[in-house]
Amino acid sequence: MPGLIRRTLLLSGLAAAAGGIALWRWRGPGARDVAYGDGPLQVLDITYPRGVDAAPVLVMIHGGAFRAGDKSDLAVWPELLDAGIAVVRVNYRLSSTDRWPAQSEDCLSAIVHLQREAPGLGLDPSRLVLLGQSAGAFLAVSTALSLVEVGLKPRGVVSLYGPMDFSTMDEDMAALGRTPAMGATDAAASPESQLLGYPVGENRAMARALGPIGRLDQLREPLPPILIRHGDADPMIADLQAKRLREAWLAADPQAEVDYKLVEGAGHGGEAFETGDVRADVLAFVTKALG
Template sequence: MKKLIMSCFLIAAVSFCKAQETAEFKKVTYPTGYTEQLNVVYAKVGDWEGKMDLYLAPQEKGPSPIVINIHGGGFNKGSKESQTGFNTFFKNGYSVANIAYRLVQVAPAPAAVQDVRCALIYLIKNAKSLNIDPNRIVIMGGSAGGHLALMGGLLGNDTKFDNNCPGVKDVKVAAIIDKYGITHVGNWKSRSATWWLGERSNDQAFIQSVSPLYQVKKNSPPVFIVHGDADPVVPYQQSVDLKNKLDEMGVKNKFMTVPGGEHGKFPADKNSEVNKAIIDFLKELGIHK
């Protein structure tokens, strides 16, 4: 049965990859004065290249804050090219790094976490040449991307997943934006979780090591959480548990519930409220004026 399930996953994966090749995505639009650097290689693992698209704020305004954006897709689908909604950040002077990472078809857990950490470390190492402020890095994602944003930021100076990109002593982010992310992989009853964990799907110590809930510390960065309470994909309780853990450890956070909200499917007016709340949260932290 297990082999049959894996075979079905692989057939679906091949079909998805073919669809990805022919899919057309909107180009990211940005204000006058911004510049773009597309498909910048931030890491290499074997034959795989980790790439990011950079949208950089005008240099004359000095080093800018930056948002690292991580797409979702259950660790088995999605692409950076599908992500285009950065206008709220551009309007507030942020640069954006929109990243790709290894899906499970390429490598199972913890590969995606390793890649996110490498992207973060790349930006810290190259902050000066990219004209970004390493003390004002925000990491953000939705669903599986929310999980990866949490892992990337909450790990801090824990280097256990940094073996592909060593060399930075102080790895930190100024804030994490978690949109309906998975916080405890073991409690996420999904075939995607089983596939991503692979041969370690029953290894409780490993599962905890890749679950954001277990990375929260007293000195963790501030976290903004948003989740619809009718989410059929990632249970709302996952965010409730994270909120409780952050409160227990005294970590600054804001939890925004979207009543009746499904998995990232919020009404337009609620999406506007969420975007405003995120910007207000970051402004309150002093990340932008």
């Protein structure tokens, strides 16, 4: 999304939020399929903690190779609600019907909606962390960078086993001596090429520029804390993508807090990212970031 459009979208949404009056408040444990746009996939779910009128927010973005998946795939951990944190799970348009940057625009539109309707929704999106898994990590990090660019730095970002630079995904798998389980990213049939509308291998520069690594190359702003976890046996996305994200984040802001670890023996998602040390690390990071 061009910078001017992105800035206009966000700032117009925030202006509406600043002047808005709360006309309603959601009651009960949650709200399902709250529309932030006109399309059937432009909806989000909110799960509320008990006894908090203006809860800080964890926004979660699902994976699915940009062409599948649903917000319901994301588990709402009870520890988050116990800590007084509202969980927002976002759906977005998929590449089977809409090319990039529709997915980026949707994630930003969801944040604008939370800002605009915050009083009525019972949320405090000035305290916000973004979390994504796989393709959702690409979108979560991208959305965080867009917020940074307009002076609305989130409190933190969690990136779980996501692609970060489409142009080097095949190179990274080859460096680890692996054959990607979903085939070459450079190929026209890859999820990334289908998302973009052209084979990644035919325009690496453009594919790199629109992703988090390419954008971080051009960014020199204070960045939020980030937690990065990736399985060191991932058969779909090389863990070197996580290393690239760590290095680019620190190059853009040497003072940024980066919590980076590879998950030993873990593949692409699964139980290793829902239990044990990863779960504990994510919970600690999010609760600290949201105060």
